[in-house]
Amino acid sequence: MSLPTIRLAVDAVVFGYDPKEGISVLLIQRKYDPFKGGWALPGGLVNEDESLEHAVERELEEETGVKVDYLEQLYTFGNPGRDPRNRVVAVAYYGLVKKSDFILYAATDADDAKWFHWDELPELAFDHKDILETAIKRLRGKIRYEPIGFELLDDKFPFSDLHKLYENVLDKEVDRRNFKKKFLQLDILTELEEKVSEGPGRPGSLFKFNQEKYDKFKKEGFNFEI
Amino acid sequence: MSLPTIRLAVDAVVFGYDPKEGISVLLIQRKYDPFKGGWALPGGLVNEDESLEHAVERELEEETGVKVDYLEQLYTFGNPGRDPRNRVVAVAYYGLVKKSDFILYAATDADDAKWFHWDELPELAFDHKDILETAIKRLRGKIRYEPIGFELLDDKFPFSDLHKLYENVLDKEVDRRNFKKKFLQLDILTELEEKVSEGPGRPGSLFKFNQEKYDKFKKEGFNFEI
DNA sequence: ATCTAATTGTGTATTTACTACAATAATAAT
DNA sequence: ATTATTATTGTAGTAAATACACAATTAGAT
Missing domain, CATH: 3.90.79.10 (Nucleoside Triphosphate Pyrophosphohydrolase)
Structure with missing residues (x-):
């Protein structure tokens, strides 16, 4: 053979x-x-x-x-x-x-x-x-x-960026307020004092991704669904 | 090379x-x-x-x-x-x-x-x-x-078999009544007239897997989570 | 026949999550 | 200053998930 x-x-x-x-x-x-x-x-x-x-x-x-x-x-x-x-x-x-x-x-x-x-x-x-x-x-x-996507954002980012990313990837509208509630509940983001204003509108706080807490969740299994 | x-x-x-x-x-x-x-x-x-x-x-x-x-x-x-x-x-x-x-x-x-x-x-x-x-x-x-698992059961099966299968695979207890509610809501099972009694206890109806409805769901995307 | 244990069927609170809407605050453009 | 835009906060109604209770039906033991 x-x-x-x-x-x-x-x-x-x-x-x-x-x-x-x-x-x-x-x-x-x-x-x-x-x-x-x-x-x-x-x-x-x-x-x-x-x-x-x-x-x-x-x-x-x-x-x-x-x-x-x-x-x-x-x-x-x-x-x-x-x-x-x-x-x-x-x-x-x-x-x-x-x-x-x-x-x-x-x-x-x-x-x-x-x-x-x-x-x-x-x-x-x-x-x-x-x-x-x-x-x-x-x-x-x-x-x-699974909250991928932090690889695609800057180190510090306004919440609206994360929201836009999800709407982009999923190619559909996602309710901003509920999305934020869900994500913050997960507790893998740290809200910073700094604010940014991107164009007109009230500026939002910057957020940072918390790798430590993320790793903890990854071990224990996420309970997260958008 | x-x-x-x-x-x-x-x-x-x-x-x-x-x-x-x-x-x-x-x-x-x-x-x-x-x-x-x-x-x-x-x-x-x-x-x-x-x-x-x-x-x-x-x-x-x-x-x-x-x-x-x-x-x-x-x-x-x-x-x-x-x-x-x-x-x-x-x-x-x-x-x-x-x-x-x-x-x-x-x-x-x-x-x-x-x-x-x-x-x-x-x-x-x-x-x-x-x-x-x-x-x-x-x-x-x-x-x-995704309701896999019908490949593992007989053509007709009592609901308890499906329930046991899930508890077996997931290796944890799953509430019988809520599990049944969720599964029947999915509407991919047909309840038959026949009943079986496996040992002592009230006999349950047999169920059949409905391939047609399953395929329809598969196209439209499942909305199902245990 | 009667009792017990096992199992299914049905139903109902309770809690949690989802969604929608309104009110308010911060900033940019004019 | 005024207006437009966007973010944040709060509230509330609705829907869904979860926990739990109890009645009904059967096999097998006594």
């Missing part, structure tokens, strides 16, 4: 957030065939001695210059035929970053690296559209019962 | 249910080294032209004789060193079956195939303990907001 020659790759769906523009996705323009010139998720083959997480982080930095601080395995896409050349099975990850933390640059397999608003995506190579849709669904599901 | 020689495998965590004994897990005894004679999850290498799902179903039937009707991808385990011989990345799946539907037999790589109560598991080969724990967590999480 000959050894199967299946290649193993990783792909990354990186969501970036900006309070003004909403959610974006990081894509690269392919330098080589197949799909030369087409847009695709950053990613590439896994090296023999590296972990999957390492492979994602490496490819991501090589191709785009982005280092993610939150990274989670999404799903493994393995249909024969998803790559026209060979059998390639891809383990997809998704990550969250503050968009403003990075200046993108393209290198190695990528001709360009760009943020696309998640409502205005170009055609994607391979089955990357499926991967992206899976990631969006997962993010939407996850944010409802 | 030489091609990485990473091998791709699938592993299956199959949960079986029996109202009297609770939840069991299907394990095989390994016929060959490494871990010869040790217990492990059924699984094996993926063929070049088959889908991952096909590979799981094939290996499962080859090694144990079990055909699963519910199968879902769990997680991909890819740490270098998880297999002492080579780099093997394993895509793990988990499935649910009615235990009484099968007579186990062991073949190919397996010397034996057996159900183990999930509280009394033997030592497992490779990182299969991690895989199993991940699967248990996932099952516990999933059953709380």
Whole structure:
């Protein structure tokens, strides 16, 4: 019996957030065939001695210059035929970053690296559209019962930013007052003395995310649902 | 650049249910080294032209004789060193079956195939303990907001069986009356005229799972939480 | 036949969460 | 200063989740 020659790759769906523009996705323009010139998720083959997480982080930095601080395995896409050349099975990850933390640059397999608003995506190579849709669904599901999202906000932020983030991700209106009640009940935010006014309107206090209390909750299991 | 020689495998965590004994897990005894004679999850290498799902179903039937009707991808385990011989990345799946539907037999790589109560598991080969724990967590999480579990019950069942199943999986007491209210509100069960008495006590009606309504809910998204 | 233990069916308080609305306060623009 | 905009606070009605009580029905023991 000959050894199967299946290649193993990783792909990354990186969501970036900006309070003004909403959610974006990081894509690269392919330098080589197949799909030369087409847009695709950053990613590439896994090296023999590296972990999957390492492979994602490496490819991501090589191709785009982005280092993610939150990274989670999404799903493994393995249909024969998803790559026209060979059998390639891809383990997809998704990550969250503050968009403003990075200046993108393209290198190695990528001709360009760009943020696309998640409502205005170009055609994607391979089955990357499926991967992206899976990631969006997962993010939407996850944010409802686990307070992700602090990775997407500044260290100190007005409550309205958090609220907008949720409305952006969930793509629907969320009652501001009840949302705040629920979130403050969770007790993982620290309200600061400082205030900011963003444009007109009464300025709100800044909040800080309390990592300590968050870790405690994570151990004991969250009881939280938006 | 030489091609990485990473091998791709699938592993299956199959949960079986029996109202009297609770939840069991299907394990095989390994016929060959490494871990010869040790217990492990059924699984094996993926063929070049088959889908991952096909590979799981094939290996499962080859090694144990079990055909699963519910199968879902769990997680991909890819740490270098998880297999002492080579780099093997394993895509793990988990499935649910009615235990009484099968007579186990062991073949190919397996010397034996057996159900183990999930509280009394033997030592497992490779990182299969991690895989199993991940699967248990996932099952516990999933059953709380999606009415899985009908795969584990007979076609017609007294309500108490469903209740016991939940208490078994969640490993805690669940108020019988409130549980029933919540489940009946969901409106995916049909109450039959027939009654059964299991030992002493007032006999209860039998219920049937309503696949049609279930599918409708699945499309529109469940709003259900135990 | 009678009693006991086990189990199901039905119902009702009580508490908690959700939602909506109104009143008030702080700031920016004019 | 006046007005518009947005944030905060409070209140209250409604809905939902939870806890708990009790009657009804059966098998098996005596």
